[in-house]
Each structure stands twice: as structure tokens, then as C-alpha cells.
Amino acid sequence: MKIFIMTDLDGASCVAGTWDDINPGGKEHGRARRFLTGDVNAAIQGAFEANANEVVVLDGHGAAFSILPEELDSRALLI
Ligand SMILES: [Zn+2]
Numbered sequence: 257m258k259i260f261i262m263t264d265l266d267g268a269s270c271v272a273g274t275w276d277d278i279n280p281g282g283k284e285h286g287r288a289r290r291f292l293t294g295d296v297n298a299a300i301q302g303a304f305e306a307n308a309n310e311v312v313v314l315d316g317h318g319a320a321f322s323i324l325p326e327e328l329d330s331r332a333l334l335i
Contacts, residue, residue: 258310259303261296261332265317268292278317292317293324300329 266273269291277284296313303311311332315323325334 257306257308258312259308260312260314261299261303262314262316263292263296263323265289265292265322268295280321289322289324290327292322293327296323296332297327297329300332304331 265271265278265288268288271277271288271291274282274284276282277288279285282288300311300313311329313323313328313332313334315321315334323334328334
């Protein structure tokens with residue numbers, strides 16, 4: 257089973273969608289990126305626990321640099 261996950265920074269856990277958290281340079285942007293990456297890691301873990309054999313993640317917010325690649329579950333492919 258192959259799983260495709262498309263993400264958006266807006267709406268991640270604890271991310272209200274204000275300019276401070278969704279725009280680079282915003283005072284909460286770094287924290288928002290960590291929350292998003294945590295959410296995505298939880299989804300990846302669940303997918304593998306449900307016997308997925310491949311997980312592909314698309315960072316769908318803005319210019320696609322919201323997920324922290326160094327903190328993303330290394331079993332997934334980030335595109
Ligand atoms: Zn977005």
C-alpha cells in the first residue's frame with residue numbers, strides 16, 4: 257500500500273493561520289513548522305502501522321519549505 261500525504265501549514269496543530277505563524281519571519285513560524293512536522297510524523301507512523309510500504313509527503317504550503325526535513329520520519333519520501 258502506497259500512501260500520499262499532502263500537507264499545509266495552515267491548520268496544523270496549534271497553528272491559527274495568522275501572519276505570525278504561517279509566514280517566514282513571523283515570530284511563531286519556526287514553532288508552527290515544528291508542529292506541522294510533528295503532525296506529519298504521526299500520520300507517517302500510523303500509515304506504517306497500517307502496513308503501508310511507501311509514504312510520500314508533499315509540502316503544500318507556499319514555496320514548500322514548511323516541513324523540517326531533518327525532523328521528518330526518514331521512512332517517508334519528502335517531495
Ligand atoms: Zn498554506
